[in-house]
Amino acid sequence: MIAAGADLKIYVAMRPVDFRRGHDGLAAVVQQTFGLDPFSGAAFVFRAKRSDRLKILVWDQTGLVLVHKRLEGGQFVWPRVRDGVMRLSPAMFAALFEGLDWKLVRPEGRRRPQRAG
Numbered sequence: 001m002i003a004a005g006a007d008l009k010i011y012v013a014m015r016p017v018d019f020r021r022g023h024d025g026l027a028a029v030v031q032q033t034f035g036l037d038p039f040s041g042a043a044f045v046f047r048a049k050r051s052d053r054l055k056i057l058v059w060d061q062t063g064l065v066l067v068h069k070r071l072e073g074g075q076f077v078w079p080r081v082r083d084g085v086m087r088l089s090p091a092m093f094a095a096l097f098e099g100l101d102w103k104l105v106r107p108e109g110r111r112r113p114q115r116a117g
Helices: 023-032 090-097
Strands: 010-013 043-047 053-059 064-070 085-088
Touching (some): 023 053
Parallel strands (some): 010 043
Antiparallel strands (some): 010 085, 043 053, 053 064
8 A cells, every 4th residue: 555644645537538548648647637747746546436446646756656446345435426626635545545534534733622621
């Protein structure tokens, strides 16, 4: 798995992509469709039409890395299909990658105490 440190930016494509695309095809989607830089070091997560598959594209300073995962006996929890891209926290990404419902993960840094003292 890709080590999702606190400073890793993670973007999820909201619309399924053609899973025959490889490194260059997905990098082109990042540039042309989302207006983002595929060589920035951010992780770009793509879904197939079948909700049990994902691809992750990331530049590791030496080349483009492409991870393809298929869940056996389950499905990934995806955001509603629409145009655009959304950003996930590293904790949400870890839940998504494991096939868990990432929407149940609290965004980091937004915890507020209920009362003082």
